[in-house]
Amino acid sequence: MDYQLFLMKTLADASQMARDHFGRVTSATKNGDTSQVVTEADIEIGRMMCEEIKRTYPTHNILDEETGIVNKHSPYTWVIDPIDGTSNFAQASPLYGCMLGLLKDHEPVAGGFALPAFHEIYTAERxxxxxCNQQRVRVQDEEELLLSSLIAYGVEGHQDDPNRTRKECELLAEIILACRSIQNSSSVFDAAMVVKGVYGGFLYQNCKIWDNVAQQILLEEAGAVYTDFFGQPIDYRNPLMKVTETFSFCAAPPALHRQLQQIISTWSRSSTRM
Structure with missing residues (x-):
């Protein structure tokens, strides 16, 4: 089935809604977690995407970060992040995006994301x-050296376990020393930069299912390897049951992915011995 036109139209509508709200929103934190922010734009865009899916694919499941779950007992599940990088969006930073991905059983088969501030829409099908805007895009050449690459690394503070944050920063230091520079929008903007070959990789240890599905299909179709943080396949089985589960990812062209995994593996072994 061809999902290209549906993705393009829905993400274009979401982009316009985000631009209409940009710089004019109020925000609130979820469950008192200051790292998790929601605005009225998240709710409105999520509802719009859900309605478009119900109208176009009425037998498909839906998992939306803000509005919840629609279970049609289908092998197909749409996974929605209305605004990824809401903290940025709420502060009028342009480094945010809208994400929409499709799983068939446990495999991402189609997806897209938009960068509304840049008028860019990214789409992919297996x-x-x-x-990007209907022009083919690719990741960096796979023989690129990590030392000459920009690497995006999303990180959040763990207020309930500050030592976890301190340990993660030790690993981040190892990656910083091995690459040209670290970038951090903590949003799908970073994934877009990898898809276009601007950045060499993007890593995150603490995210959710809706942060992964759309960008995984884009990155893989652009030539990247996309795994969990420690190089293992991501488990999307029973996606409607994974709303509260913590996900992670490591995405990069094959050679850079191997280099990043070597750093992570070496650090993990030394950290375990400490």
């Missing part, structure tokens, strides 16, 4: 390549 086996058909990755596109």
């Amino acid at each position: 086996g058909k390549g990755a596109y």
Whole structure:
């Protein structure tokens, strides 16, 4: 099935809604967690995407970060992040995006994301390549050295376990020393930069299912390897049951992915011995 037109139209509508709200929103934190922010734009865009899916694919499941779950007992599940990088969006930073991905059983098969502030829409379907505004895009050459690459690393403070944050920063230091520079929008903007070959990789240890599905299909179709943080396949089985589960990812062209995994593996072994 061809999902290209649906993704393009829905993400274009979401982008316009986000631009209409940009700089004019109020925000609140979820459950008192200052790192998790929601605005009225998140709610409105999520509802719009859900309605479009119900209208176009009425038998498909839906998992939306803000509005919840629609269970049609289908092998197909749409996974929505209305605004990824809401903290940025709420502060009028342009480094945010809208994400929409599709799982068939446990495999991402189609997806897209938009960068509204940059008027860019990215789409991909399994086996058909990755596109930005309908132009083919690719990750960096796989023989690129990590030392000459920009690497994006999303990190959040763990207020309930500050030592976890301190340990993660030790690993981050090892990656910083091995690459040209670290970038951090903690949003799908960083994934877009990898898809276009601007950045060499993007890593995150603490995210959710809706942060992964759309960008995984884009990055893989652009030539990247996309795994969990420690190099293992991501488990999307029973996606409607994974709303509260913590996910992670490591995405990069094959050679850079191997280099990043070597750093992570070496650090993990030394950290365990400490």
